[in-house]
Amino acid sequence: MKMLSSHFWRRVFIHRWQRRLKDFSKISRTLEDKERLLHRSIFSDQKFFSHTSKLWQQHKGLPFDVADFPVERIRNFSIIAHVDHGKSTLADRLLEISGTIPEGNNMQVLDRLQVERERGITVKAQTASLVVNHKGQDFLLNLIDTPGHVDFHYEVSRSLAACHGVILLVDANQGVQAQTVANFYLAFESELAIIPVLNKIDLKNAQPDIVANQIHNLFDIDKDEILKISAKSGLGVADVIEAVIERVPCPQYDRNKPLRAFVFDSWYDKFKGVVAHVAICDGVARKGEKITCASSQKVYEITEIGLMYPTQVPSGALFAGQVGYAMMNMRNTSEAQIGDTFYHENQPVEPMPGFKEATPMVFAGMFPTDQSEFPQMRSAIEKLTLNDRSVQIKVDNSPALGQGYRLGFLGLLHMDVFNQRLEQEFDASVIVTAPNVAYQMTVTGEKNIKYYGSEDITVLNPCLMPEPSNIAEYREPMVKGTIISPDDYINQITGLCLDRRGRITDQSYIDDKRVMFQVNFPLAEILVDFFDELKSISSGYASFDYEDAGYEISDLVKLEFYLNGKDVEELTLICHVSRARDLARQVCLKLKDTIPRQQFAISVQGKVNAKVLAREDIKAYRKDVTAKCYGGDISRKRKLLKQQAEGKKRLRKIGNIDVPKDTFIQILKK
């Protein structure tokens, strides 16, 4: 007994010291941890901590019943903003304040993809549900964290279909940027409630009053409506929750009506198969029920249904106004179409309007590194496009690279991310050809005159461009660009726009320091390095966004590249006539740098209409075949050299040039 009690006191003593040490280590924390402590004290009153919600670690299922949330106590909203203005950080704080996840600085829990974590950007809209208490009542909030980069704007527009309001987040240091403007109009045109929020007010250089003025001038928003927060420290985040509950309208749906479930996203899970993100517009969907897909009329059984809390947590049912996930035993990835409506078997309802197709801006060929891997590549592309519906797919064939696909993307970053996701998530290694835009042409060649008079075609693959003598008119895609920058850089930006064949249509001040330019550009001119150059001439302060602006008549040529006189179709480009010579030189130099030296010399030529515009030579490795010949027998040495020369000729004849996998994509980068 005595022994036991001394053991007990020893444990109490150790425990006390551990606590003291913990307190001591708290005092000596770094600056970042001090912010965390501040954030803790802000949350300490746990104003929004719901009675039903418990800390993340403590529950396995949902700590509440979804049936207890009628539409009046549901709010569905998105967080939209320019790149890096703090969307994912705010999402973290909202999840913490509601007790959905444990406290922890900058976990970015909604950036779930490996590519997002590696690049530090959001590429995929992600949803999460949280329960908060407001004036004694529990509310179910469904938030969607959206990407900020222009290449992923389709994700934003799709997410808005499942929302009734948005938080328009603006960095109080950087101010309104180009994507802020684009996102505002997207939400405004969708008639959503807009809550303007200034973020990063903890920063030394934050200028909340100036930025509030910009928001007021540009969007006609009352300055009193603008919230000021620090998503990092948690300051003011409580007000955001209050604003969401009070300013975002509840869904106008009815759980007593027949089921109408809208699929706004879907993805392929290696273990669970196809998973769909669903918004329940009317009625109730329960596990085990049979539901019909409105577009295909196929019947499925709901095998699992639940909320993203913030990962998939089964709830057994979802009620009108709620947003969650569902699994329906779909065998084929093509069955889960985004924009589809599901209803209970034999109880058809009016389907929801689907989504507008995304308009791809950039096209590139994708081929397996080894032709035997084509089936794996096809399956990987099918699964990934299930999660990324903005990609357009067409089967393609290339003499050098074999069977593959021509894919359409919303931009180069989109293409890069898609490629990386193929490798990381599906283990598919692919060759990507040089990206190009889609040109339109009016063909009036002999054959066409005979049959059609003239015909308008769209050329997605430059090597399929018809003979120039048959083309009556060329048209190239245009974009309407928005640039926002401090006025110190007006001259540099004007110069850059003119150099890129841009037409400045408007230039106006959004406050007394910042200028907004509206510029019409040929898409091909801003595709590769425009944004980098804009950032570099404006010391990183200018931002850029663009939207489709149709086609304009242009003067185009087909630029072909030859390796040792052999046309390499995969390298063919279409460009404006004024760019042909520079581009030919740039690509030839790039090829010279990227193609490794081989046993024979390689000539690299860039030609337009058989006229050589640029040429580079890659020297051969001179293998010393006579090294092993000691002594003076000259005839033996000659024989070996002759054999070597013949070997080189043979290699050249069969065009056995080792071109590295990323050459095609590298050639356009400066």
Ligand SMILES: Nc1nc2c(ncn2[C@@H]2O[C@H](COP(=O)(O)OP(=O)(O)OP(=O)(O)O)[C@@H](O)[C@H]2O)c(=O)[nH]1
């Ligand atoms: N000082 C400070 N930094 C912040 C605040 N909010 C976010 N940040 C930082 O800003 C950077 C970008 O934050 P994110 O949350 O990734 O921004 P995002 O808008 O989600 O970025 P994308 O999804 O790539 O567009 C991170 O380094 C954050 O730590 C804030 O209130 N104060």
